[in-house]
Amino acid sequence: MIRFIIAGRTCFINILLLFGLFSDGLLIAQDFRKIDSLKMVLDTSRTNKDKFQVELELSRALHGNDPKKAMIYGLNALKLAEVSLGNKEKLHAMLSLAWIYYTLTDYSRALDFAFKARDLAEMTHTDIEMALALDAIGTIYNDLGDKDKCSYYFFQELRIYEKQNDLSGMAQALSRIGVLYLDVNNYSKALEYLSRSLEITRKQKDHIGISSNLNSIANVYAAQNDYQKALNFYMESLQIAVSVRDLRRQGANSLSIGTVYLKSRNYPLAFNYFSKALQIFHSLNNHLRIARCQIQFGEYYLSTLELKMGIKYADSALDAGQEQGFKDVAYNASELLQRLNLARKDTLRAYHYAILQSQWKDSLTSGEKQKTLTKLEIQYQSDKEQHAKAIKQQRRDYVIIIFIIILLSLIIILFLVWTRQKVKAKNATLQKQSLEQELEFKKKELVLHVMNMIKRNQILSDLSERLVRIESESSSADSRDTIKKIARELKKSDEEDVWKELSLRFKEVHGDFYNTLMKKFPSLTPNELRLCAFLRLNMSSKEIAGLTGQQISSLETARHRLRQKLGISNSDTSLVTFLSQI
Numbered sequence: 001m002i003r004f005i006i007a008g009r010t011c012f013i014n015i016l017l018l019f020g021l022f023s024d025g026l027l028i029a030q031d032f033r034k035i036d037s038l039k040m041v042l043d044t045s046r047t048n049k050d051k052f053q054v055e056l057e058l059s060r061a062l063h064g065n066d067p068k069k070a071m072i073y074g075l076n077a078l079k080l081a082e083v084s085l086g087n088k089e090k091l092h093a094m095l096s097l098a099w100i101y102y103t104l105t106d107y108s109r110a111l112d113f114a115f116k117a118r119d120l121a122e123m124t125h126t127d128i129e130m131a132l133a134l135d136a137i138g139t140i141y142n143d144l145g146d147k148d149k150c151s152y153y154f155f156q157e158l159r160i161y162e163k164q165n166d167l168s169g170m171a172q173a174l175s176r177i178g179v180l181y182l183d184v185n186n187y188s189k190a191l192e193y194l195s196r197s198l199e200i201t202r203k204q205k206d207h208i209g210i211s212s213n214l215n216s217i218a219n220v221y222a223a224q225n226d227y228q229k230a231l232n233f234y235m236e237s238l239q240i241a242v243s244v245r246d247l248r249r250q251g252a253n254s255l256s257i258g259t260v261y262l263k264s265r266n267y268p269l270a271f272n273y274f275s276k277a278l279q280i281f282h283s284l285n286n287h288l289r290i291a292r293c294q295i296q297f298g299e300y301y302l303s304t305l306e307l308k309m310g311i312k313y314a315d316s317a318l319d320a321g322q323e324q325g326f327k328d329v330a331y332n333a334s335e336l337l338q339r340l341n342l343a344r345k346d347t348l349r350a351y352h353y354a355i356l357q358s359q360w361k362d363s364l365t366s367g368e369k370q371k372t373l374t375k376l377e378i379q380y381q382s383d384k385e386q387h388a389k390a391i392k393q394q395r396r397d398y399v400i401i402i403f404i405i406i407l408l409s410l411i412i413i414l415f416l417v418w419t420r421q422k423v424k425a426k427n428a429t430l431q432k433q434s435l436e437q438e439l440e441f442k443k444k445e446l447v448l449h450v451m452n453m454i455k456r457n458q459i460l461s462d463l464s465e466r467l468v469r470i471e472s473e474s475s476s477a478d479s480r481d482t483i484k485k486i487a488r489e490l491k492k493s494d495e496e497d498v499w500k501e502l503s504l505r506f507k508e509v510h511g512d513f514y515n516t517l518m519k520k521f522p523s524l525t526p527n528e529l530r531l532c533a534f535l536r537l538n539m540s541s542k543e544i545a546g547l548t549g550q551q552i553s554s555l556e557t558a559r560h561r562l563r564q565k566l567g568i569s570n571s572d573t574s575l576v577t578f579l580s581q582i
Helices: 002-044 047-061 067-082 089-102 107-124 127-141 147-164 168-184 187-202 207-223 227-243 247-263 267-284 287-303 307-324 326-345 347-471 477-508 513-520 528-536 540-550 554-568 575-580
Strands: none
Touching: 002 267, 047 067, 047 089, 067 089, 067 227, 089 107, 107 127, 127 147, 127 168, 147 168, 147 227, 168 187, 168 207, 187 207, 207 227, 207 247, 207 554, 227 247, 247 267, 247 287, 267 287, 287 326, 326 347, 477 513, 477 528, 513 528, 528 540, 528 554, 528 575, 540 554
16 A cells, blocks of 8 residues: 555656656756846946945855856955945855855855854844854764764854844754764664754745755654655655745755665666656756765666666766776765776676775775864864954953952042032031021010110110200309200210111121112211111111101101112111011
8 A cells, every 4th residue: 555655646746746857947047147137236336335236146046066166256245345335234245255165065154154154143132144144064073973063053043043033043053963963873862853853944935945844754664674664754845945936945855765775675666766866966966966866876877787887977976986087976976986896707807896996985084084184183272262262352351350440449539529518518518507597596686776776866866865964053154054064965976876786786787788778879978877777777767867866757857868879768668678688
C-alpha cells in the first residue's frame, strides 16, 4: 500500500517537474534579465543612495551564481555607505559581505564583517539586524567545526527573535539549531527543533520554509537509515519546491530522493531523479552540484555493473573537482574511480586512483588544518578585540567613577552653600525681626512719651493759669510783673524742651520722614513740619493743642493751609493717611 502511495506521488511529482522545468527555465532567463536590468539602472543612478541600493541588489542577485562579482558589488555598496550614508546602510552591506565571503570560504573575512555588523547593530540598538549578524557568525563557526560557539550564537539569535515575537526569525533559528544537532548525531534533539520550526512555517504558510524544514527532517531519517520516512519528507519538500518554482531546492530534493532510491536498490527511480537533478543544476550552471550528481550517477552505474558509464561520469566529476577546486568532489570521485576499476579488474588504474585519492585526502586534511589555523587566528583576533574592549570599558568605568565623584563633590558644595545661605537668610530674618521689634518698642515708647508730655503740659498750663490769677490778685505792680515774667519764661522753656525731645524721638522711629517730606515739599515751614510730625503720629487737633498750647481753631486753620501746600485740598484723601504713606 505504501509503495503504491509513493508511486502515485512520484508520478504526480514527475508531471509537475516536467512543467516546472520549462517554467523554471524561463525564470532563470528572467534572473539574468533582472541582473542586466540592474546594471543598466546602476549606470543611470544619480544619487549615492540609489547607487547603494542597486549595488546591494546586484551583490545579492549574483551571490549564488558568481560570488566573486557579488563581492565587488558588495564592497562598492559598503564604500558608498561609509562615505555618504548612515549606519543602517553600512549594516546591510556588512551582512551581505559576510555571507558572500562565507560562500567563498574566506572565513576570516566573513567573520570580520559579521562581527562588525554585530557591533554596529548593538550600537544602533537594531535587534533584527543583530539576530541576522549572529546567524551569520553561528553558520561560519559551524563550518569551522566549532559547535560550541555555533550553538551559542544560534541560541542568542533565537532569544532575540522570541523577544521580538518574530515568528519567521524564530523558525530560521530553530531550523539552524536542528541541523546543528543533526551534525553531531543527536537525532532526537534535531527532530525536536526542526519540528518546532516546521510548525511555525506551516502556520505562516511560508512554503520555502516548509520545504527547507521537510528536507532537513528527511536528512535526519536518512542519517538513521529510515529510508521510507526520509522519502516521504523528501517527496513533500519537492512537491512544495515545484509549486513555488524554487529550482535550487527542486534539484537538491531530487538528488536526495535519487540517493534514497539508490540505497533502496530501486534503480529506475534513482536514475530518474538523478537525471532531473542533473538537468536542473545544468540549467543553473551550478558546477559543484553538477559534479555531485555525476558522482551519484557513477554510484548508480557501479551498482548496475555498467562500469564504462560509471567511469565516464566519475571522470567528469573528477575533472570538475580538479578544475574548480572542489576538494571533497575530487576525493570522492577518485575513491569511486578506484572501486570502478577494481570492479573491472584493472588494478593498475585502480592503484593510480588510490594514489590520487590519497593525495586529495591529504589536501582535505590540509584544508581541515587550514580551517583549524583560521579558527585559531580568528580566536586570537577575537581575544585581542575582547581585551581591547575590556580596557576600553575599564577606562569608561574610570571616567564614570571620576564623573560621579565630581558630581557628588558639586552636590556637597552646593548643599553647603545652600545651607550657608539658609543660615544667612535665617539670621537676616531674625535681625529684621529684631529691628522691627526694636522699632515697635520705640514707637510705643514715643507714644507713651507724647502722652506723658501732654499730661505734663496740662499741669504746667494749670500752674500758669494759677500764676495769672495770683498776678491779678496781687496789689503790687512789681509783683505782678515778676509773676507774669515767670509764667512767660516757664511756658516758653517748656515748649522748646518738649519739641526738642519729641523731635529727637520722632527721628529715631521715622528717620527718613523729614528728608522725604522736604524733598517733595521744600516750601514747608518749621511749624508746618512740626504739625506734619504730630499728624504722622495720628494725633488729633485736641491732643496737639494740649501738647503745644495752641487753640484748636488755630490748628484747624494750619491744617487747611498744610493741605493746600501738600496738594490735597480738593481730595478725599485724609491728611493723616497721606502723611502716613511718606
